[in-house]
Amino acid sequence: MPRAAAAEGGAVAQAPASPAPAGGIVDAQRLVLVTGPSGAGRSTAIHALEDMGFEAIDNLPLSLVPRLLDGPPRPVPLALGLDVRNRDFSAANLIELIDSLTRNPAFLPEVLYLDCATEVLVRRYSETRRRHPLAGDIPPVEAITAERDLLAPVRDRADVLIDTTELSPHDLRAELAQSFDARGGPGLSVSLESFSYKRGVPRGLDFMFDCRFLANPHWEPSLRPLDGRDPAVQHYVTADPRFQPFFDKLRDLILYVLPAQVDEGKAHLTIGFGCTGGQHRSVTLVELMADDLAKKCWQVSKRHREIERRSRAPLPAAGAGAATLSGAYLGGSGKADPS
DSSP states (O other): OOOOOOOTTOOOOOOOOOOOOSSSOOOOEEEEEEEOSTTSSHHHHHHHHHHTTOEEEOSOOGGGHHHHHOSSOOSSOEEEEOOTTSTTOOHHHHHHHHHHHHHOTTEEEEEEEEEOOHHHHHHHHHHHTOOOTTOTTSOHHHHHHHHHHHHHHHHHTOSEEEEOTTOOHHHHHHHHHHHOOTTSOOOOEEEEEEEEGGGOOOTTOSEEEEOTTSOOGGGSTTTTTSOTTSHHHHHHHHTSTTHHHHHHHHHHHHHHHHHHHHHTTOOEEEEEEEESSSSSHHHHHHHHHHHHHHHTTOEEEEEEHHHHHHHSOOOOTTSHHHHHHHHTTTTSOOOOOOO
8 A cells, every 4th residue: 555645734753763672672562543533432442441551642643652652662552542633633644653653663553443424423413512623614514524534544544443333432442352452462353243134234344144044033933032142042043954064164264264364464353144133043153153263262252233232221212311322422322222
């Protein structure tokens, strides 16, 4: 990918020169650069990383990053929140900084990009009555679109991309915990997610597999109220003669792909399994596949989107709860699901 040129009139922030180690190899400084559209959850992410043991600094101007990083490595990893509101911010300057850090063996940089659907960002700002930093005299939706266009080159460079459109602050913290652990170096975190095709494909999937050809427990009255975490449902689904060949080939494919993703430096991989209702077949696949991958020593997490939606308590009818939830993201999710 060609490197972006520096923005007009702006000095490009260069990482400090790598200090020469005095006998022995110095561990590289882990550094997470957190950015994304305003309202997508950057502040929530910074606080979550701080709770995980990172030294976290938000709203740091790009021009000050080299000074901060000058000197010996810190004993803890760093998380820097980078915001378009800073006067010296530009996508070109940030990409130049990323390139400079990547070339420097003293640093192990990762770009965490938090994204969110435009309509949800508009709702979050509307419910919290906060002004978008780029709004000026233009409508919020135009400011959000302009910011998204500004950050598009940075999004393409993200090592970890998390879409917060359907995530609560708690969900976001859980997603971050899968990819960032201050007690060790970065590795590949695998997320398996079940979903219903009727409700649409989740955002941010790297791979997606359709389970709708398997025998459907929905048509068994005794199994209908259960889900794929129940042994009776799993027994029904796995009894389909097509299940085992499908599962074996799918597991072999995933186990073949995972080491290649590690070689590419990928930190997080999300695999989706879909069926009609997201309750029986896809959940069964996620449960059984997660067990197999964990036995192979892969770091695996599970999420059952439709089960989570059904288990959520409804928001208060008065609407006050929705504004409170959005406020957690600005950060919060601003999301209310009727299901």
